[in-house]
Amino acid sequence: xxxxxxxxxxxxxxxxGAKLALGLNNILDQKNLxxxxxxxxxxxxxGFYICPDIDTVIYTLAGVNNPDTGWxxxxxxxxxxxxxxxxxxxxxxxxxxxxxxxxxxxxxxKRKGELLTTITRKITNKFGLKTNVLPMSNHxxxxxxxxxxxxxxxxxxxxxQKCRPKVSNILFKSKKPVATDAVKKALSDKNLDGIIFCPSxxxxxxxxxxxxxxxxxxxxxxxxxxxxxxxxxGNDSVKGPTSKIxxxxxxxxxxxxxxEHYKGLIDGIIIDESDGxxxxxxxxxxxxxxxxxxIVKTKEEKTRLAKESxxxxxxxxx
Ligand code: FO1
Numbered sequence: 001x002x003x004x005x006x007x008x009x010x011x012x013x014x015x016x017g018a019k020l021a022l023g024l025n026n027i028l029d030q031k032n033l034x035x036x037x038x039x040x041x042x043x044x045x046x047g048f049y050i051c052p053d054i055d056t057v058i059y060t061l062a063g064v065n066n067p068d069t070g071w072x073x074x075x076x077x078x079x080x081x082x083x084x085x086x087x088x089x090x091x092x093x094x095x096x097x098x099x100x101x102x103x104x105x106x107x108x109x110k111r112k113g114e115l116l117t118t119i120t121r122k123i124t125n126k127f128g129l130k131t132n133v134l135p136m137s138n139h140x141x142x143x144x145x146x147x148x149x150x151x152x153x154x155x156x157x158x159x160x161q162k163c164r165p166k167v168s169n170i171l172f173k174s175k176k177p178v179a180t181d182a183v184k185k186a187l188s189d190k191n192l193d194g195i196i197f198c199p200s201x202x203x204x205x206x207x208x209x210x211x212x213x214x215x216x217x218x219x220x221x222x223x224x225x226x227x228x229x230x231x232x233x234g235n236d237s238v239k240g241p242t243s244k245i246x247x248x249x250x251x252x253x254x255x256x257x258x259x260e261h262y263k264g265l266i267d268g269i270i271i272d273e274s275d276g277x278x279x280x281x282x283x284x285x286x287x288x289x290x291x292x293x294x295i296v297k298t299k300e301e302k303t304r305l306a307k308e309s310x311x312x313x314x315x316x317x318x
Contacts, residue, residue, distance in 0.1 A: 003310055007032040009186050010196045013205020014041070014053040015070035016239035017198030018060040019296055020229055023306025024196070025061045026299070030130035034186035036215070038200070039116070039135045040143035040172060040208030041154045045093050046084070048103040049110050052155075053205065054120055054135060055102060062127035070239075073098045092160045117180050134182050136209040141174040143208050154204070163241040167248045170203055172211035179214040187218040194313035195219060197228035199294065201242045202261050203249070210265070219265050225316035227268040227309060229294055230255040234274060238295055256281050263287070267316050270294060270309065288316055 006028055012021050012035050021035050038053045052071060059065035059073055066072045076096030085091050095103065102123065109119040115138045124133050143154040147165035157163060186192075200206055210216045219226060235253040237243040243253045251257050255271040259282045262269070268288040271278060272295070279289040290312045296302045 002027050004029050005032070006193045006310055007189065007191050008194055008196060008310070008313075009034045009036060009189075009192060010198055011036050011200070011206055011209055012053070012057055012198040013038045013200030014056040016231060017200030017205065018057050018065075018070075019302050020196070020198040020305055020309070021057055022060050022299075023296070023302035023304070024309070025129075025131055026303045027306050027310065031132070034132040034134055034182075036134050036136055036183055036186065036209060038205045038208050039137060040141050040205075040211075041158070042140065043142075043153065043155050045155070046089060046095075047107070048095075048100075049107045050093075050095075050103055051106065051116070051120075051135070054133060055099070057133055058120075058124055058127055058129065061129055061131055061133075064127070072096050093155060115180075117182050132182070132186065134180065134186060136180070136183060136215065137174070137176075137178060137212060138180050139174060139176040139178060141172050141177055141208055141211060143204060144171040144173055145169075146171065158204075158241075163244065167245050169249070170207065170245075172208050174211070177212045179212050179218075183215060184218065187215065187222065192222075192224050194224045194310075194317070195222060195226040196309050196313070197226075197262065197266065199229040199231040199238060201231060201237075201240055201245070202258060203242070203245055216265070225268060225313045226266045227270065227290075227312050227316070228258065228262050228266050229270045229305065229309060230258045230272065230275075232258055232275075233272040233295060254278060259285055259287050268312055270305075270312060288312075290315075 042051045066074050116135045145152045145157045145167050146169040149165045231242050232255050246253045256278050259269045270290045270292050273291040282289050292308050296305050
C-alpha cells in the first residue's frame with residue numbers, strides 16, 4: 001500500500017538513516033516527503049565543499065549509491081584519486097571520479113554565492129527526485145569530538161582516525177546556527193502528518209540538527225505524532241559507532257537510553273522485537289512503543305519499516 005496523501009518530515013544523517021529514508025521515498029508521494037539532513041559532517045577537502053550526508057541521502061534515493069560502502073556512487077572509478085596519490089596529496093578521504101564531479105559542481109555554486117538549500121534542490125532535481133532534501137542550515141555547523149587526544153573535527157575522527165579515539169563529549173560549533181526557511185516551512189506545515197527520526201546516530205547525526213534552537217522548538221511544539229526508529233538492537237548499534245560512543249560517554253547502550261535521549265521530542269519509538277522487555281520502561285516515560293524487525297537490508301525490508309513507521313504515526317494520531 002502507498003500513502004499518496006501522507007505528508008512527513010524525516011530527520012536523517014548518512015548511511016543508517018538513508019535506509020529508512022529510501023523506504024519512505026518508496027511509499028510516499030516524493031513531494032510530500034521532506035528529509036532534513038545533517039550538515040555537521042560537512043567539510044572542505046582538497047578545496048571542495050563536501051556534504052557527505054546530503055550526498056548519501058540523494059545517491060540512495062536515486063538508486064546510484066555504492067551498495068557495499070553505503071557512501072559514494074556505484075560503478076565508481078578512481079582515476080583522479082590515483083593521480084592525487086602520485087602527487088602526494090591527501091587521499092585519506094576517498095573521492096571517486098563521479099562523486100568528485102558533484103563536489104566540483106557544489107563548490108562552484110557555493111563560490112557563486114548560492115545557498116546550500118538551493119544547490120541541494122538543483123542536485124536532487126538533476127537526479128530526477130521530487131523529494132525535498134533539506135540541509136538543516138545554510139551556514140556551517142561543525143561537529144567536533146572531545147577525545148582523549150583533544151578536539152577532533154568529525155571527518156578526521158570518523159574516516160581518518162576510524163573512530164578510534166575515546167570520546168568524552170560532542171560539540172557543535174557555529175557562528176550562525178539558524179534554520180533555513182525551507183526547514184521552518186516544512187516543520188510548520190499545517191498539513192504535516194508526522195515526524196520521523198531515522199535510525200541515524202542520535203549523538204553524531206541528529207544532535208547537530210537539534211543544536212539549532214529553532215528546529216528543536218518547532219519539534220517540541222509539534223502537535224502531530226513524532227516517532228523515532230531506534231538505532232540500537234540489544235546492546236549494539238545497527239550501524240557505525242553509536243554503541244562505542246555511548247559506552248565512552250557513560251550511557252547504557254539500549255533503546256531505553258535512545259528514548260530518554262529524545263524525551264520531549266518524540267511520542268513513540270520503534271524498537272527491535274528482540275528488545276521487547278525494554279518496552280515497559282520506555283512506556284513509563286510516556287513514550288509509546290512499537291516492536292518490529294529494525295535491521296533492514298533489502299528494499300522490501302526498508303519499505304516494510306517505512307510503512308510501519310507511518311502506521312505507528314497513524315495509530316498515535318487516532
Ligand atoms: N567514509 C569512509 O569511511 N571513508 C571514506 O573515504 C569516505 C569518503 C566519502 C566520500 C564522499 C562521501 O559523500 C562520503 C564519504 N564517506 C567516507 C562517508 C562519510 O564520511 C560518513 O559516512 C558520514 O559523514 C557519516 O554519516
